[in-house]
Amino acid sequence: MAPPRTPPLFITLSLLCILSLIFFYLYSTSTIPPPPNFKTDFSQDRIKVYVSPLPRSLNYGLLQKYWALSSNTRIGSQVDNEIRKKISPKQSLKSLPFPENPIIKQYSAEYWILGDLLTPEHLKGDSFAKRVSDSREADVIFVPFFAALSAELQLVVDKGVFRKRVETNEDYVRQRMVIDSVKKTEAWRKSGGRDHVFVLTDPVAMWHVKDEIAPAILLVVDFGGWYRLDTKTSNGSSSDSMIHHTQVSLLKDVIVPYTHLLPRLHLFENRKRPTLLYFKGAKHRHRGGLIREKLWDLLIDEPGVIMEEGFPNATGKEQSIKGMRSSQFCLHPAGDTPTSCRLFDAVQSLCIPVIVSDNVELPFEGMVDYSEFSVFVAVSDALKPDWLVSHLRSYSRKQKDRFRRNMATVQPVFQYDNGHLGGVGPIPPGGAVNHIWRKVHQKLPLIREAITRERRKPQGVSVPLRCHCI
Structure with missing residues (x-):
């Protein structure tokens, strides 16, 4: 009987390459990415x-x-x-x-x-x-x-x-x-x-x-x-x-983030959170903040919801610490502007942010995925009677625990304070200042292009600014 034939060398090598690609794919898709506050070597391309x-x-x-x-x-x-x-x-x-x-x-x-x-x-x-x-x-x-x-x-x-x-x-x-x-x-x-x-x-x-x-x-x-x-669409106003x-x-x-006002709560310090939803702030705001007053009237009498009117003085700070640390979700409606430091206080308190703002812009997008630890709600949905509370109650304990674990990894990203007198001294490597400079660094090619374009314009020519939308 003839001995078994050995597969040609190129077939063997092809099979090995395919197996390597399969193992690489399986490994890369199952590996958990490092948290956004991991220590990075900034020696290159500073x-x-x-x-x-x-x-x-x-x-x-x-x-x-x-x-x-x-x-x-x-x-x-x-x-x-x-x-x-x-x-x-x-x-x-x-x-x-x-x-x-x-x-x-x-x-x-x-x-x-x-x-x-x-x-x-x-x-x-x-x-x-x-x-x-x-x-x-x-x-x-x-x-x-x-x-x-x-x-x-x-x-x-x-x-x-x-x-x-x-x-x-x-x-x-x-x-x-x-x-x-x-x-x-x-x-x-x-x-x-x-x-x-x-x-x-x-x-x-x-x-x-x-x-x-x-x-x-x-x-x-x-x-x-x-x-x-x-000005052209302002109906003739000043x-x-x-x-x-x-x-x-x-x-x-x-x-960039606001400086948070409340101290950091570590994940191992987390305790029971009997309150479903918490908000503390001024009821009446201007412009986009008008949504806040409408939400207030919808939620004020809801069981498991605490709506407190207050200001950021010493007493208000202690109330906010207690309220955010004992609540599962923290309401974040637009104020005079789409965001406020309340969002970053919620993150430091491990209170899941509920962001009700259709036009919000958030710090470090692309570096931080807010959907991993926040709930985003359309204004039209939030203003439906009983909708918001029912929606928040639908989240399982497992989902809320996952939100808090993810939140704990990004807490350092929003830290400015370096602990040095006068602010002069080494900064937290994964903190807000480094993330700001990294974001600016990402924009350099477009900035240089704009400078070059401006230089080549003939003298006396004026090119109007254009809206660059993403």
Whole structure:
């Protein structure tokens, strides 16, 4: 009998290749991806940042001005009035803390971003931003203006002139100082400001000069203070406060998180949550926030639902901690703008966010998948009687536990605080500041393309801004 024939070599090799591909596919589709806060090697392709040389009066000097106030009567300022008693007049500007008043603290991104950039390179650790001393070497130009603090300081000192372009409006004067300073630089002339980065977390920050910085990279909490009707569609109303939709875009701008106000609850600390749905805040809001009042009336008498009206003072903070940590879901309707710091407080409290806003933009999309730990509800559905509560009750315990586990992995992503006095020091490698710079880095090719396109235009030719939609 003839011996069995050996398969040709090419058939054997083909079978091995096919088996390898099958094993690779099975392995890759079953492996759980690393959490978004995993430690990353930022030694390669770090973004190079030049810090525009603004006077200290426009950043840390504003902190000094704030703490030098004899007192602050705005809501939530009790804690800052106590801190004022402990601050020495001779204290270094860079060691001044950011205000703890919740109304102001939620806009502290500018403080932590600048603190990272001012940290000596040998101490920066895993920071994704590398500061350079020559603007010609930089990918972007960071403008170190504490715009949110400037606006809030004016509202403390004299709210009556805040919307007016007058010399007594110190915030307006500071805005003009910033714009006049950066526009004189060679870097601005080369790019038309397209590679300049402004932090505008407060919706009213740099209110009077928004049209002049529209081409720049804007770090905003959402487009609520910008994305409004064009003048032509405003029914003849005054255009003084109208911001054209062409001035902001997901292609060039970065949505950043509010600073959370509530402390982090770790997954192992989680306890029973007897309340189905919790909300604490103001019932009456403007613009898109009108939905909140309608939801309030629908839900106020629902069993298992707690709707509390309150403000972010010391008492309100303790109530929010207790309410969010004992509730399964936390309601997040639009306010004056589509988002608020309440969303990030819910994440830190492991309370599953219920986002009721058809036009919401969220930080770090593409890096963070909010559907893994949040419930998104259309406004039309939320306003149906009994619909929302029934929908939330349909989630199984297993589903809610999975939401909380996923939430625990992203809690560090929204952390700004680095634990260093004055904010200058190594930052959390998987925290908010690094994610912001990574997002800016992703946009560099489009920014460079826009700069190149602008340079080749014939002199005197004006090309209107266009809406870039995603």
